[in-house]
Every structure is written in structure tokens, then in C-alpha cells.
Amino acid sequence: TPATPRIESVPLSNYMIVSKESLTSLLLECPKCEQGQCHLSFHMVGLAASCTRECNRCDFTATWHSSPVLKTSKASNKEKLPKINVDFVSGAILSAVGGTKLRLLLMMSGVTPLSTTSFHRLKKFYVSPAVDELFFKKQGELIDELRKRVAKGEKIHICGDGSFDSRGYSAAYCRYFLLNAETGEAIHYVLIHKSETGSSAKMEVAALEQGLRELSLMIGGSKGIASVVTDRHSAVAKMMKEKYPGIKHFYDPWHFFRNITMTLLTVCKAKYMESVRFWVKPIINRCYDAVISAQGNGELAQEKFRAILLCIQGKHRFDQV
Numbered sequence: 001t002p003a004t005p006r007i008e009s010v011p012l013s014n015y016m017i018v019s020k021e022s023l024t025s026l027l028l029e030c031p032k033c034e035q036g037q038c039h040l041s042f043h044m045v046g047l048a049a050s051c052t053r054e055c056n057r058c059d060f061t062a063t064w065h066s067s068p069v070l071k072t073s074k075a076s077n078k079e080k081l082p083k084i085n086v087d088f089v090s091g092a093i094l095s096a097v098g099g100t101k102l103r104l105l106l107m108m109s110g111v112t113p114l115s116t117t118s119f120h121r122l123k124k125f126y127v128s129p130a131v132d133e134l135f136f137k138k139q140g141e142l143i144d145e146l147r148k149r150v151a152k153g154e155k156i157h158i159c160g161d162g163s164f165d166s167r168g169y170s171a172a173y174c175r176y177f178l179l180n181a182e183t184g185e186a187i188h189y190v191l192i193h194k195s196e197t198g199s200s201a202k203m204e205v206a207a208l209e210q211g212l213r214e215l216s217l218m219i220g221g222s223k224g225i226a227s228v229v230t231d232r233h234s235a236v237a238k239m240m241k242e243k244y245p246g247i248k249h250f251y252d253p254w255h256f257f258r259n260i261t262m263t264l265l266t267v268c269k270a271k272y273m274e275s276v277r278f279w280v281k282p283i284i285n286r287c288y289d290a291v292i293s294a295q296g297n298g299e300l301a302q303e304k305f306r307a308i309l310l311c312i313q314g315k316h317r318f319d320q321v
Contacts, residue, residue: 015084027051032060046114047106048082081126085114089122093131099123135186142180142187143218150224157181159229159252160211162204171200176207178215181229188215205235209243222247231255257287276312283308 030036036057043050048067053060067084092102099119106113114122146156160178164171171194178188190211197206208230216222227248230236232255240249261284268277290304310316 030055046085155226174203
């Protein structure tokens with residue numbers, strides 16, 4: 001009795017890159033008569049390949065596919081939707097690579113790329129709807145949990161930031177996300193067009209205001225929000241003070257510490273500051289440690305941060321001051 005065939009050392013990835021020469025040499029052999037060679041006819045659909053094989057000695061005929069074909073929602077089911085194409089488009093979108101860079105990468109690597117039309121079609125009809133469905137499903141679960149917490153008298157802490165479709169004052173869209181500061185999960189987002197505010201500069205403030213208003217309705221009122229963390233935008237600070245005085249508003253430290261880093265790097269270019277150049281990273285680390293360990297005590301955070309000046313001088317104990 002022949003032993004049961006086994007598959008060993010299976011790679012964790014779903015796909016394995018195979019050279020054309022290696023694949024062709026494998027498909028040329030006839031698995032039926034084992035003596036003849038097959039005529040091969042290849043056909044490409046995006047990244048997916050299919051090959052029709054016809055043996056020149058026996059009646060063997062078969063078609064080999066490099067990727068399974070997914071079923072579509074169309075009644076005719078005539079559209080060919082190779083799984084590998086959908087997976088690569090999904091990976092490009094979720095990793096923010098984009099269709100242009102993906103196409104260039106494949107072309108420079110010697111791989112037949114997806115056309116721009118196919119990329120955007122798969123994105124529009126399959127990937128984006130799937131992402132939206134999963135996001136709104138997860139959002140509903142998170143909002144239900146927050147609503148229950150607020151109903152018990154608890155309050156939540158959120159942080160928000162906006163991104164634009166282009167830099168400068170020429171942006172047409174602003175997408176603003178609100179995250180649960182305790183878990184890092186995205187609980188709501190708002191998309192605003194420049195026509196709704198009149199200028200690009202006003203979009204971020206309007207998006208935050210709209211996001212807080214909608215989130216408040218979902219969780220049972222703005223009283224359930226204890227604090228909001230944003231970047232150092234003066235218009236945002238003004239809006240929070242006027243529209244949401246009951247919510248504490250904090251600035252996120254990342255933008256502030258980034259500015260400190262840039263200033264230190266500029267100052268340390270001077271020859272007399274060479275010895276301080278090594279301390280730039282420890283100084284920023286101390287900034288974060290001071291803010292986190294102070295737990296909202298601003299005076300304590302200042303004292304903790306100033307202690308780095310003593311460390312630079314080699315004074316690590318208070319009795320040395």
C-alpha cells in the first residue's frame with residue numbers, strides 16, 4: 001500500500017513567487033503518459049496566469065490556474081476575478097502603497113502588472129466596500145460599549161487628528177479621525193470637502209466640531225466625553241472653548257516635541273554645540289517620560305524635564321546640585 005502523500009514545510013504566506021522558466025519546465029511534462037511533452041498556451045488576467053496543456057503523444061488536456069477564481073455578485077458570473085488580483089490590490093490599499101507604486105514595483109521586478117483601470121475597478125467594487133463593511137461593523141460594536149460605559153456614569157478620553165489629500169492651502173478634502181485614547185481604536189471619522197467651509201484652512205476645525213457632535217449623539221451626549229487631545233491648532237482651541245467648554249482640551253505632545261527636536265538639531269549644527277548633539281534623543285525621551293509620569297501635573301512635568309539639564313552636566317543626584 002503506497003504511503004499517504006504529505007506536504008511538509010508549508011510556507012506561511014499564501015503566495016510563492018516562481019520564475020517562468022521553472023514553471024514552464026514543470027508544465028511541459030505530461031502527467032498521464034510521462035513520455036510526451038505538452039503544448040503550452042498561457043493567458044494572463046492581471047497577476048493571475050492560466051495555462052492550457054495538450055500532450056503531443058496522448059490525449060491529455062488540462063488547464064492550470066495560478067490562482068483560484070472568486071465568485072462575483074453578478075448574475076451572469078462571467079466576470080473572472082482571480083483571488084491574487086484582489087489580494088494584491090487590498091495589500092496596496094491597506095499599506096498605503098497605491099496603484100501607481102504597485103504597478104511600478106511589479107514592472108521593475110519583471111512581473112506583469114495590473115493595469116491602472118483594473119486596479120481602480122477592483123478597489124471600487126470589491127476592496128473599498130469590504131473595508132467599509134468591516135469598519136462600520138466594528139464601529140457599531142465599539143460605540144455600543146462606549147454607550148454602556150457612559151450610561152454607568154463613566155467618561156471617555158478621545159484624541160483626534162486630520163489628514164488632507166494634498167499639502168498646503170490647495171487641499172480639497174479633509175478626513176478627521178477620532179480615536180479612543182485608552183485603546184487606540186478608531187471610533188468615528190468625518191470627511192469634509194472644501195466647499196462646505198469655504199477654505200482649506202477651516203476644514204480641520206469644522207471636521208472636529210462635526211465629529212464631536214456626531215459622536216456625542218451616538219454615545220448619549222457630550223457629557224460622556226472627559227477630554228480631547230488634538231494638535232496645537234489655535235482655531236481648534238478656540239472652537240473647543242466656545243462650543244465644548246465642558247470637555248477638557250489637551251495638546252498632543254508629539255507635534256510639540258517634534259518642534260523641539262527640529263530646534264535642537266538646528267542649534268547643534270554650531271561647532272560649540274557638538275557635545276550636546278548626542279543628547280538630542282535623550283532630551284526628547286525625557287520629554288515623553290516627564291509628561292507621562294506626571295499624570296497631568298504640569299509643574300511636576302516641568303521639574304522632571306529640567307532635570308535633564310543636570311544630567312548633561314553629569315549631576316545625577318540632588319546632593320550634587
